[in-house]
Amino acid sequence: MSYSDKKFSNIFIIVLTLIFCFDVFLWLEIFKEPRNPELDFLNVGQGDAILLKFPFSGEILIDSGDGQQIKTALSQVQTYFHRDIDVWILSHANVDHYGGFLKLLETNPPRIFIYNGFDSQGESFQALKKSLQEKGIPIVILAAGDKIKIGDSHFDILWPINPSPKNDLNDNSLVLRLMSRNHSVLFVGDISSKTLASLDNIQSEILKVSHHGSKTGTNNQVLEVVKPRIALIGVGLNNRYGHPSPEVIDLLQKIGSQILRTDFNRTIKIIFDNNLLIKTQ
């Protein structure tokens, strides 16, 4: 092969590779939309982060972990060209729930930010609020009685009431109940079992277990009312709090719940079809 022939063939190979990549990209774009609503319980270590995908209607991120693993976790459930999330919901202003929002804000800000209105005076939370305001992102405060409608699914906000009788940041966690394709999911942040048990209409198929499985967040009373078929716990492997508490695991096993936890199962994907389809890593 002559010198210019070799040069030509090398360029040819490069161009071919580029065309191939572009082709892959096009097909990925076509297939990116899920057909059914999907719940991705992300592995962010000791913390909560849940990504909800609604076909052709948008995506919601409830909590975001402490920030260390959110981007890696999201990259496992999103494609390269489809990283935008429309709505961020913060259950309560604890850093192991909003840390990731700080990380994501620079690169992929949401269109709306929703939380319970109870601020932490900490430096980082104030910084988060300031950045959201500077970027012109509407901050919406929701309370019991409010609803969020997305596609043919909807959320009912069950807590906190306005004005709230509780002083604690944890105990004012947003409690949301999602109804989607005849399945129900209860998100409770880090709320105490006492407060949770006092709420109406909390019976749900899937329960995001309160406070990473700590015994302050779940008791017999709560489980007798919620009766979850599936329990989701966001915990870090060998975390220093001893979460989830063995008592809570016991209680869940007694009522026959399927326990899925991020320290063992990593990221958990639940697809809402006629039945629930569960995929773990």
Next chain:
Amino acid sequence: MEEISIPNWFQKINSLPPPHQFLLITIIFIGGIFLSSFLNFPTAVLIGLLLLLLSSIFGLSAVLAGRPATFFIYPLIFIFGFSYLQLYNFYQETHSSNYLNGTEQSRVAAVINDLPAYSNNSVSFQVKLLPPFQGKVLIKSRSYTTDFQYGDKIVFSGKFEQPQTYEDFDYRAYLAKDNVYSVVYYPEIEILEHHQGLWLKEKLYQLRLSFQKQIDKIFTEPEGGFLSGLLLGEKRTLDKDLQLALQRSGTTHLIALSGYNITIITEAVSFLLISLGVARPQAFWAIVIFLILFIILTGASPSVVRAGIMGVLLVLSHKLGKRYEVRNALFCAALLMIVFNPKILRFDFGFQLSFAATLGLIYLMPFFSRLLKADQQNFFNWREILATTLSAQIMVLPLLILRFGSLPLISPLVNMIIISLIPATMLLGFIATSLSFISLWLGYLIGFIAYLLLHFEIGVINFFGHWNLATLSLGSYREIIFWISAILIFGFSIYLRKHELLRQEI
């Protein structure tokens, strides 16, 4: 008078041509520094004086007996190197903040003189204390949003401590090589002014930071973190799992910016350019420009500058015919760097890696090129790249053994698979990020190709890194194996050199 015959070896040394003499003198000088680095000041003074005495007696008696004066000079050079390190240390320590260790100080004024390193809600940065204090101190602080920048003038209050020496990592020596002798953990800090550092350096760091932010924007994780490591040597954004996998698969050097990877990447880039049909002279200049840009982008830290110099030398080796010229240039560069800061010889792992890798490429490349028949036509020159990888990897192996205490068994395999892709990855990543300043979507588009490459590379590293057999832990045998491997490889290189010279003569 009785004739004492001049030993054969001495005659040989004396009759060496100047370039080889120069090398010998350099090695002796460096040898003196090396020995000295194991001794503390009092012991060194003792031994130094002893050596001086012995060589004086020996040398003088030799000269009196009619021997040439050079008998005396070589030991003197050794002693000179020996003393140089001690004097350098002495000077640094008396101008350091050593005297403050163990005390609490209030409202000490200082200027941040290096790039702050962020990780997990904490930040660490080096500061130069202002009068009436002296010396350089490492500060570790909490940071969610407080933006500490190079050139900030601060006042801080806290406790000065001597850095700890850990079991498998001499943190104290690691900091000392940069002449930092104190650490302050989580002091109260107030920023007084900005822009108190060097203007050029500040601009460079700003450039680096905005580039880093842009990478974060374009890429997902862990691909973005890996690219930051490749392009900027930035480790904070890197997944911990991935960090472990990198170490176990013997690919940490890719993100270490120690110059080891710069050396290899320089080789690979030049192959890429040549295979694309760029003529050698233009390729040479393109690489020099690439290296300069690279050094600028990373903020021109000393280790990168060193690596860059070695990289240029390596590229020169293609231009210059005679190998000993490049070898001497390498040793000359190393000598200058060591004179500037003699502690890097023993305590700067990055320097050692750069030097060893470049040396490997000079000495072992010809052998492996011939062995693998690298002058044959092949797809993207994979044979040449394999030869490059092996040459550098083998020369660097003893250092890796000594440092990490384990033998990366699959490292050559993993490196071979990945390394030919790294230059393209870096180039595409760089182009994508640069373009994204103009148009985000253009950046995404080109970045996608880089993303695919990064994804593949990370996949390979994770796959191999998680094997149990990936590394062989050497435990307490690490030092023995280090010496054995170092001697074997050194011997092999010398053997090759003799062999090569013979072949050339024929």
